[in-house]
Amino acid sequence: MVNDFLILMKQELVITLIIFVLLFVKLSNKDTKNETLINFVNILLALNLVSGFFMIREGNLFGDMFHTDELLTLEKNLLNLGTLIISLQSYNWLKDHKHMPEFYILMLSTLLGMFFMISSNNLLMFYLALELSTIPLAALANFDLEKRRSSEAAFKMIVSSAFSSGLLLFGISLVYGATGTLNFAALSTSFTSTPLNIFAFVLLIAGFGFKISAVPFHLWTADVYEGSPVPVTSYLSVISKGAILFVLVSVLYKVFTPLNESWYNMLFIISVLTMIIGNLFALRQQNMKRFLAFSSIAQVGFILIGITGQSAEGSASVIYFVLVYIFSNLAAFGVINLISATTGKENINDYKGFYKTNPRLSWVLAIALFSLGGIPPTAGFFGKFFLLLAGAGRGNYLLISIAALNMVISLYYYLRIIKAMFMDANENPIEDVKAGWSPKLAMIICVTGIIITGLASGAYQYIYSLVK
């Protein structure tokens, strides 16, 4: 029994362990160097990542509240990988930050919440885990303690997530009222398409929509992204979104199967709106973080298309795309993070002439943007191709045509940044930025990931074999 507990929950336990160690270090009031602590956390995260590939067991805990299997372990691993990369990237920012332990405690609490969320087998457990992953995020958004924008971001975040949690909770209570159960397995047979159930379902989808910032629930995104410190922004846009998407896929595919016609139509409309509005707003942004906020909204639109496919290909392509997205978006954020930490510049115009002074960083950012835009041979091409192909499996070619044209629009704004870096002249470009070993390592991981995960089919095939 104890053995089961240890093995099934090993990822959650390691994260908890890190949180406690940091808490004790903080409380003991000793002068531990920030660098040592950061490296310690990074090593444990890396160990957790490695251990996630061994001794994978399937099983339930806590009276079926908690469920894990090979696929869920992999999904947690992906999030763990992303967190590790972000942690490596924020080294320069954190090593002089006086509240470094708190940063990690908050971030890892949200990660823990996401792990439980992925493993949840019951709507109540899901809600609990979601709250654990949301509330510390608002505190994280406020981590630039001197900046007013940062507190503004935190306030917006807490208000909008409280609202969306309210919607979710209302939906959950209606579900319970209609079916008398919150267990996923039981729901998948007792949930029918009566009006009450559909109403409950719409509320649930709205709650999910807030968290993945799908249009029309996206309004908080840009402001929060802009106000938060860059590591938090990247965490928000990749890890927290990825976790919700994993849950969304499995819930839609496994629990709400009886409603599949109605959720297909809902997702169709939401994804078209999300792509178009995300793209149109991204076209005119001047701030890099705002720009990536809107581009990430558009990316969610593409991911929703993969979900509409409603097949093994659909869920495999979504999980695969999240993997690709972790590498590509974090590579982009890595460069932005570095520049923001050393020079404080965050505007697209500041990047003019960047190639002259920082050729290597420019190529990293360029490869990341190509991958986000879906240009081969980067993994982003394969990710987008499989998402759209999965969507086309339903035979809705209108949706696919809209998506394909949206890819062209999105290319425009990615190329705009490439143009600023490589082609535009600038009197005083950003000076030569020196990256430490830690951000460098993060970038190498990301770029290797971007190139390898697409050209080599192993990652996709592994994911596919798990979802099938």
Place this chain on the structure above:
Amino acid sequence: MNLSLLIIVPLLTAIVVLLVKGLKQVRTVALIGSAAQLVLCFVLFYFYQQERANGNTANFIFEDNYTWYAPLNINYHIGVDGISIAMVLLTTFVVIAGVLVSWKMERLNKEFFFLLLFLSLGAYGFFIALDLFTLFFFLEVAVIPKFLLIGIWGSGKKEYSAMKLALMLMGGSALVFVGLAGLYFNTNVNGAHSFDLVQIANMNIPIEVQKLFFPFAFIGFGIFTALFPFHTWVPDGHSSAPTAASMFLAGISMKLGGYGCLRVATYLMPDAAHEYSTIIIVLACIAILYGAFATMMQTDLKYINAYSSVSHCGFVLLGIGMLTKTAIDGAVMQMVSHGLMTALFFAVIGMIYDRTHTRQVAQLGGLMKMMPFISTVFVIAGLCSLGLPGFSGFVAEMTVFMGSWEKADAFYRIATIIACASIVVTAVYILRATGKAIMGPVVNNEHLTLYDAGWNEKLAASLLIVGIVIIGVVPFFLKDLISPGTGIIIQKLASLIK
């Protein structure tokens, strides 16, 4: 013969280019790499002829098929027929000429040659792909290097042109994607869908499906090859690009589209190609005439050649639209011929521009006195463009017209006559530009001190001219090469056309 070498050699060269330092080393590596490509292509050509001589009548030779994404039935499947060989040979000639004319590229030379070689990799991969996913992959690989080449090393309104080109071509490939996805989901190979070109060709795709997806594929590829009204990227893109990139764009890149229209759209969806052939012919005729007349109004040498490319690529589409064996033979020959001719033209315009720093016809004159070699090459390129017998242009266009005339209907006759008539216009603008810039009095006395071509430029031009003259004098060489390939395309159409 391992066809993957065609991808590996440019890739290795590109990687080595990144590792070495300084212009001298970089260009030497690039030249060695492209010479290796040239040798490789001729070896491939030789082995191919051997195979055919030994009685190998398979549609595609030297096939390699590796599973890539097994769950989706996506394979890395390559193989060649005569058409692919012809296109591959064209590519290698343009690549080596492009490297040679960029011999003195000082600015960011490493990146420049890297992108050129990467672009050639995309083109080779596209021409030998037999799996639609592989084909699409390489098609898109070949887009972004062009954006960077034009945007960084270009001239004039380069950012605008680069962006326009990238977005229009990506728009084209977005349409192609929809077409391919539609084909994929309407195939059934042992219960699974397939991207395999050979398997799809053996299948009977329902005519409604073909009619729905043919326009996506054809227009998508058509954008690459300046299908009217999607030709607008051509003049801006070509004229802003640096010399080698213009050569690649017009010589290879536009051929990707023509090849795609033929190999994917027409070959895999013959019924729809037949249904839509009148529309294709009308659009091709508009492109031919419009391109020719628009060229008349141009004063910039690069714009002249860019607009005339629109007109010349119209012949390719006309040949494909006619759907007779001779016309399609002609279309393929026109692709090769136009590729060589236009690469030569852009190379020589680049040489003139490097020396005089102007491309305006009005500011040039009497170049023959100072630069006899360059001027002669210009005249040869011009004569080939207007279809003088003895050069490739005549053979290719003549074949297209012969093939078109086989169709007895009044509509086809009128289309053919219109296309023929455009040659007169071609002659006007070519002869006018040649007469003004090359012959005639010297306009600018500063030009008197200019020097003639260096060894690298001479070599580049000679290689291309050799290609042009060989096709012009012994056309059956090329025709016999591509004939089996076009034959299988026509076979699928034969039942539809009486």
